[in-house]
Amino acid sequence: MPTRTARTAWHGGLNDGSGQVELSSSKVGTYDVSFPKRAADEAGGTTSPEELIAAAHSACYAMQFSAILGEAGGTVEALDVKADVSLGPDSAGGFKLTGIVLTVNGEVSGIDEAAFLKAADEAKATCPVSKALTGVDIELKATFEQ
Secondary structure, rough: OOOOOOOOEOOOOOOOOOEEEEEEOOOOEEEEEEEHHOOOOOOOOEEEEEHHHHHHHHHHHHHHHHHHHOOOOEEEEEEEEEEEEEEEEEEOOOOOEEEEEEEEEEEEEOOHHHHHHHHHHHHHHHOOOHHHOOOOOOOEEEEEEE
């Protein structure tokens, strides 16, 4: 399996500095980052590690969920997966990821709601990004649409 690469060029201190994250493997873009905007409610045109983790988690979960649904006999018409990744203070000092909420709405034929929900839980447990984030509480909200 391949290795994917991203890099960040950073200049300055934490509060007065900024950087650019480059998605090196895909070459799809370079994105601005800064700590003040990371910690603010409004991102103001910058990304953050939490947003990048949310993107990775939602994409990975969608892939894993679609595979498990197929194995269960379902045909995926559409999956809409959102990941909300929260940053907060760490009692040991600094910051930490305080939680992730995965919200999935799925239109799947060939299975019932019980099979859908079982597959949703299995995908949460077996998605490689979920496995990498085992130190963070991950909540799943799954909705079956017919």
